[in-house]
Amino acid sequence: MPKISMRQAINDALHLEMERDPRVIVLGEDVSGGAGGTSGEREAAGGVFGLTKGLLPRFGEDRVIDTPISESCIVGAANGAALTGLRPVAEIMFADFVGVCMDQLLNQAAKFRYMFGGKARTPLVIRMTCGGGMNAAAQHSQTIYPILTSIPGLKVVIPSNAYDAKGLLLTAIRDDDPVIFFEHKSLYMDECEVPDGDYTIPFGEAAMVREGEHVTVVALARMVPLAIGVVDKLAAEGITCDLIDPRTTSPLDEESILESVRATGRLVVVDESPPRCSVAADIAAMAAEKAFHHLKAPIIQVTAPHTPVPFARELEAAYLPSPEKIEAAIRKVLSGR
Amino acid sequence: MPKISMRQAINDALHLEMERDPRVIVLGEDVSGGAGGTSGEREAAGGVFGLTKGLLPRFGEDRVIDTPISESCIVGAANGAALTGLRPVAEIMFADFVGVCMDQLLNQAAKFRYMFGGKARTPLVIRMTCGGGMNAAAQHSQTIYPILTSIPGLKVVIPSNAYDAKGLLLTAIRDDDPVIFFEHKSLYMDECEVPDGDYTIPFGEAAMVREGEHVTVVALARMVPLAIGVVDKLAAEGITCDLIDPRTTSPLDEESILESVRATGRLVVVDESPPRCSVAADIAAMAAEKAFHHLKAPIIQVTAPHTPVPFARELEAAYLPSPEKIEAAIRKVLSGR
Amino acid sequence: MQISREQMLRAYRQMVTIREFEERIHVDIQRGGIAGFTHLYAGQEAVAVGVCEHLTDTDTIISTHRGHGHCIAKGCDVIGMMKEIYGRQDGLCKGKGGSMHIADLDRGMLGANGIVGGGPPIAVGAAISAKVLKTGGVAVSFSGDGASNQGTVFEAMNMAVVLKVPKIFVFENNGYSEHTGFSYAVGSKDIVRRTEGFGMPVFKADGYDFFSVYEAMRQATELSRQGGGPCAIYAECTRFFGHFEGDPQLYRAKDEVARLRAENDSLKIFRQRVTEANLLPGGDLDQVEGEVRDLIDRAVREAVAAPAPTAADVLTDVYISY
Amino acid sequence: MQISREQMLRAYRQMVTIREFEERIHVDIQRGGIAGFTHLYAGQEAVAVGVCEHLTDTDTIISTHRGHGHCIAKGCDVIGMMKEIYGRQDGLCKGKGGSMHIADLDRGMLGANGIVGGGPPIAVGAAISAKVLKTGGVAVSFSGDGASNQGTVFEAMNMAVVLKVPKIFVFENNGYSEHTGFSYAVGSKDIVRRTEGFGMPVFKADGYDFFSVYEAMRQATELSRQGGGPCAIYAECTRFFGHFEGDPQLYRAKDEVARLRAENDSLKIFRQRVTEANLLPGGDLDQVEGEVRDLIDRAVREAVAAPAPTAADVLTDVYISY
């Protein structure tokens, strides 16, 4: 199988699904680019990170819609289109920008079905780039998914590799509920083997990335490759871990995590979000309620600190969870203290 | 001491502090009301729940500012005023409406100081009504504070009674950081003894509402009076609880909670927010890490379900944590299972 | 203007239904049977009905917190609505939404909306659907004078023009947003000119006169259905009740409502117009009124008697699958 | 127009400083010394400087993602800025903000801002401060043609008019928002008329000509400082570089930048104007250019040599107290 990047995998999924289902449309800022430009080059961008490249020439302006900078209206329009027969895939360029369109997620998309007594169908996907590692500073580096995971009515997908990204995105577009699809910007160029054709990965099924005996490590997004490095390194020492990537935080595959924790008795949760009301806390609390009697040590969360994301290389490197911090947490939980 | 309602207590605090400090201004929709009306009655509202009544006649239009329906600009203006020498107290009518102004909280107020290398000072308070109990349905009943607690740079205050509300609001207005002040709409008419004059309650200091031996109960906002009822009832049976009201979730008084949990070995966290990435999960996870060795039973969270807030009386009553559910949780945690 | 007898009668029936529905709720709410926040539309009937008389189920509308009138005009079942407002299990939204969230997607009614300014961006999406799926439909949003200041509404206007979608913005200026007058909150005091500045035509209508609104909407749909892009309708009107039930209306001159009820009642104006021009006999109108009163009576009776939802209902309808 | 020799020289110095600062970063960024996203302002100097020449430290401005020019024009320390962009511990924001978040509150510079449309509401607040504290100051926001479509900007315009605060909205139309042309994204293709629709006067300026912007801003401050409420300035201009460093600019005609650099360079236009009218001798301008080049050299040298922040710095400056 060919190795392709997560960026390519997502782009492939968009092509595949737009080809298969004429109701799928894509909208967002510069999803093609070039409109109103002086070069006449109609697809001048294909998304600022190139995720939507090739869609405009293939599917045309009716289905690949460049918008003004108006995120509330982008998400709102996706909501309205979804309610009326289309299957929109909207792009919010950076997840941090949910600030300017939160209402359409929090109070609209998430709640239509419930408020309307089960009669609404809102099959939409909002894609957004999240996470640190590119020195993009406080307003372009946040994870944001803890906030969206907290909102009943939304589904939240956070792939950690190209293979998962493609399969999860195809599932997302075919799903009849509103799905927020997070793409970690530092993973876009990571490559792995990805089948050419169509395949889906169900929501709410964690990936068991590594299997082991001593500790359960749960990690998300870019923390997964970091954790793989640590877990593999420790395996050489004879310390083996279950490494679980939930892949979707809403729904969350509680059972896989609990089963593992019941076996290992030790849990480390790794995420690059700040600590308060986070996905790491959420998973830790879940285990502290549902696997308590199997726990042999405190549940440790490895997260960013309770600060905004800093700019300078040295600062951001110190801010993000590192392999060293993950390793230290695993050793600590093993020590039982 | 006279008994007054939480509404009155908040109104008193606003009067006191505006009197004391000419830099304090109030802004929001209908904080006075009547502008452009046909009756000539210039203060026709004083806030939709009457919280800002009397301020306009006393302090004038320069300092009591009615705004158009433009929440992004209300919070944005509060941010800008705070950066330039005023101490704004803005009102967002319902906490649910943070959706339309989240950016000014998430990416602006919370981050100025950090992004600007410690040079900004943003002494602002955003007051907002939150919570259920009034059959106000999905878009007017949310707690929202879990989302804001997750944001580094904000402080989050959630009083559960009139006395705390007054003291905490005075602290909030005098604080030099951005503070989000949540007022539970179902507590507005609850009365207790409140001193007339000036007093403050520090942030990050929980209130020990009841003291006991067997279980630690942490509850927030309207859950505090509910929990008091349950705890007092159980005390008659000889089951005694520490009942802790954190009062501020950011900063959170971890020490008081941990100290209690270390003594009782059992923790129930009660909050009416839905469960995912919630304050309840946050506190449970904190204890599962920091008081693990003292825990004798699973940590139980009593929360709303992972659904929007429903409208009908019967539905909302079933949705919100009830005394029965709190009691059941305490008994369960006591059983150790 | 071409409008048949049947259509006039239907329009009148719709307007009377809205009026009677609201007057009845205003009374019943004081008895405590209705929970939550309720915003009544009575007084503005000519706008909702004048607009919706041009629409079929293929067309979509999205409403506001003050949604009953738009719902009825768009064809929502009145008994289902009443049950919803009473929070009943067989209400139009199973008692989960209530007054502020009544929707009926089969009727193209995308919901009342408790967030001021929430609707117009959503309607832009519905207009995109109409364009992409070539339904021939238009998407209509209703917004008040207060909502007209919300950023989302401006964004929607600009984006609708950019995308040239069949989207009609209806601005109902009833003079107030909650307790604040229009002339204070709209800086320019001129919604029409501000809207035109976004690059779309605005059709002005007399919000008390069904025929005026009907004619404006005729022009609007003609333009938008034929690919002419978005446009707007602007109508001044009034609400006969307070902002919400319980509002003491201190901002309003004491005699304002009485005067408006006397001089600017869209039902009276309609009746006068059609009877004076001999378009419809007064007896037909009387008959409609009687029928509507019966319907509302029945709606309340059924709503009061209908079963309440159960605790188990809380957990359903969050997702299609999870 | 009254403008002294000294002021003209100072203005020219500011413009040249912006230009040299940006040209230098454009080169240095390719060497890998600068991290993160960087948006260069070169080409638009006449706007920032023409506006800020009317302002003192009592006045406030708020900027955008493309903030270097506004910062320099408002008097931020150039060496501190360069250090910030290099992510240094003694940068203007201690290396925590970087290019997109440079601020200097003592200079009345309320920050570059990475959120498009984030600034104008904040500037409304600064204008409220000016009014309430009677500082005599004005608050200025800069927004691009792309930002002009963001709901927050519209809200700010309406609210500023309602509150009649000394707020000046500067719209810099450089033809593009990222990869999308102005004529596509602004539905009406007319920012001036749209802005006027909000009820405030708009002063138009030639964004390549310092003197034109200076004159427009003179009128704007005259109006706003004297209690006349908000107003706007509209200037067409261009950026000489891509949207961000690394942008291949496929949306732009191949010769567009070369032509604009030849014909619409605000520095050349300034020089021509002042020398032809014998307002300043060319030698004085040459001298300024030399001095600025030295300053930028020094700034880069110092920035490269400056200490990096440490891990402990991550945790400071979140709150004043917690």
Ligand SMILES: Cc1ncc(C[n+]2csc(CCOP(=O)(O)OP(=O)(O)O)c2C)c(N)n1
């Ligand atoms: C985002 C948001 N802000 C504020 C409110 C509270 N609110 C509800 S209705 C209303 C006034 C709306 O005025 P207008 O748009 O003129 O509609 P009308 O009530 O006159 O029908 C306000 C401020 C809200 N529901 N949503």
Ligand SMILES: Cc1ncc(C[n+]2csc(CCOP(=O)(O)OP(=O)(O)O)c2C)c(N)n1
């Ligand atoms: C809310 C938000 N949406 C989108 C972006 C991404 N973005 C950054 S700059 C920009 C274009 C801005 O165009 P314009 O306002 O014309 O300013 P210019 O870049 O031309 O100076 C966009 C879309 C952002 N930073 N914030």
Ligand SMILES: [Mg+2]
């Ligand atoms: Mg109104």
Ligand SMILES: [Mg+2]
């Ligand atoms: Mg631009």
